[in-house]
Amino acid sequence: MLDADEPLWDVLEEHLDEAEFLWGQWEQSLVAPNYTLEEVETIVEPRLHAHLDGLVIGGAAAAERLLVPALESDESTRVSAAASALLLGPLESALDTLFTVLQDLPEQRPALVRAFACSDRADLVPRLQACLADVDEAIVAAAAEALLLRDESVSEALSVLLASDDPSLRSLGLRALAGEASGAAHVRAIHAGLADDDPGVVDAAIAAGLVLAPAPTWTRVRARAEEPDGDLALLLLALRGQTGDHAAVAALLADPSRRPAAIHALGHVGAPEWVDACLEWLDDATAGPLVGEMMQALTGVALDDEGLTLAVEDESLEHTPEDDLPRPDPLPTMQWWLRRRGQYEDGQRYLHGRPRIRAEIFLKGLVAGPMRRRAALLLDLQLAAPRGVLLRLQPRAAAARQREQLAELRRALGLG
Template identity: 75%
Template sequence: MREGDDEPLWDVLEEHLDEAEFLWESWEQSLVAPNYTLEEVAAGVESRLLAHLDGLVIGDAPAVERLLVPALESDESARVSAAAATLLLGPVDTALATLFAALHELPDQRPALVRAFACVDHAELLPRLRAGLADVDEAIVAACAEALVFRHEPLGEALSLLLASDDPAVRSLGLRALPGEVDGQSQVRAIQAGLGDDDPRVVDAAIAAGLVLAPAPTWTRVRARAEEPGGGLAMLLLALRDAAGDRAVVQAALSDASRRAAAIYVLGHVGAPELVDACLEWLDDAACGPLIGEMMQALTGVDLDDAGLTVVVEDEALEHTPEHDLPRPDPLPTMQWWLRQRPRFEDGRRYLQGKPRGRAEVVEALTDGPMRRRPALLLDLQLRAPRGVLLRLQTRAFTARQRRELAELRRVFGAG
């Protein structure tokens, strides 16, 4: 592009990049937020993010050289992902070469680069990622594999290398890939080895794979893992499965102050009214009260704010988490409200948004419900899928992809 009339409006392009960085981070937060639905994400923060990425694409080669390539070296992961996404969306022929050079040369920026590779389509991206599986650097192999697994692409021969790694994070990645492999069933020994690993990350990844491919040894490990530090996934699985004694293991954690909030969060995904009763005594607790309110909202369909059952509290936390976006129930009015509603709901039955809970209702909640609760809903469906069948919904993908995958889930389960 020549100097003069064709010179880009650099202040505009720089603003696009700054806004794209901010909105990428906001988009990531919206994907796990309790106060956003999929449609709200699509129409709001994601739409604005894509508009700013498009604005950067218009800058073409000059913007790549002056703005986007330097941004790949940023310490801010959202800026790296936004710059990488723009390169993938743009028409510049050297974009992939630039990005894969950065993948090799900038180890600190690798996770942010992989995030863009996972989310953004490019005609030649998949072949380049598959080629990266043959790299001599295990870190590059793992980075390419991470993006491919997110895209539900098989890893083939590279899988054995990941499973044999000395790095627990890499072994975990290999285990997470197993259910999506054509011959995943042949890797049951790898799951059994993972279930006995010393690293909790590997154990949890083995549990996730084992639910699909090797349920019997997996459930034995789940029971023990639920009582270990960081055993939130196992607690959730026990609560959702509800075989004999499963929920009692989770409910026992209510008596442990250090595990109580985690137990309430897990029990809130069941939709059983007697579990709300079991948690009511902590309704005025700053950490537990919002989780109990969330449990009530999911079970009954009530909006606590609209019903006038909340109080406003000042958020003084140094780090914002999804829990900070939950409404804070006003304890006495909320308890009185629940006691009036309680006769509508039978013990021993599960409910979702005020209706008896079935697969169609779960798929509906995956489509229209709060973003924060969707991974557990998907896990609930997965537990009821035939052995060896992996349900494919990436709850951290762009919404267009999520809609396509939801359409397939609705077809499979006859919902909607």
């Protein structure tokens, strides 16, 4: 005879399996070209939360029997989902358990950091801040990463991170600088980062330098854009658009290895002449979807709705955001563009069919545009902000938190 108080283990196990799957779906949706923030908020997140809530309802027994063992899983999405359910649930030892795993199982740290970054639990931040004083640099880095994703200060750990022999830790310290009150005091660290041998450190120094040390940063950006992995710098040149910037980006269209990054960067300019320059690659399996994305961003057209796409099977081994871009049907798409080309003026930037002449247009893109393009829109706004002013938005945060940040961003831009 079944104990009336005994949890329905098969149901709870299904909740955990579904939470694992949906955590991965949620992560993908946050950078997807075919989701908006509203769709993430109303379609993806409710399903994930329903299964996390189902695990919480299982109580301490479910936490100990299912969730704690799941923290040792080889699947990062299972670890993140289990950790999130523990943070939501009633198990009194949940925090102690999670921080023990953080300490003892290095391979689980990225998944735990992601769960920590997404939790609203009030007593979590003090525990993370306490880790900033840990003797183990890796623990300091994990805690700092989680705090940084929550827009919390990591000032106690900056000296450790910036002086580390580990490039990933130096990168983390540099990424934190723009949001720290003392960031301007570390300009020398930015200069050192710009000259670093590690590309990740250079990119992190560029991100900080755009806010705190623009002059030397832009010099490095121009050189970095020429490097094989200099995609961030390429995007920055496209967005800045000073004399020679767009030409430097467009020159890389001739290089097949850099062409996708160049099309992506020029697609964020939103000027019709760059669509013209990229039309010849509409039939390319890799570049074609990026050209189509450029058209969609500029005009606001939905290629699928206009019947301008081809049905293709996704044969990639690892799913990327680009895999969700529609594949344009080359001839009809080119004809469609040429019929409408006269509506758009050379040299003018457009977003969803409207000139990019006000911050409000950018903000609308952040609120209602494709998730994949929002990080670049924020960067575009940041480049126009006064020196030392950081516009905050975490594109990989939960939708509710992003809504709060968007409201703050609106106020910061003087839009009420």
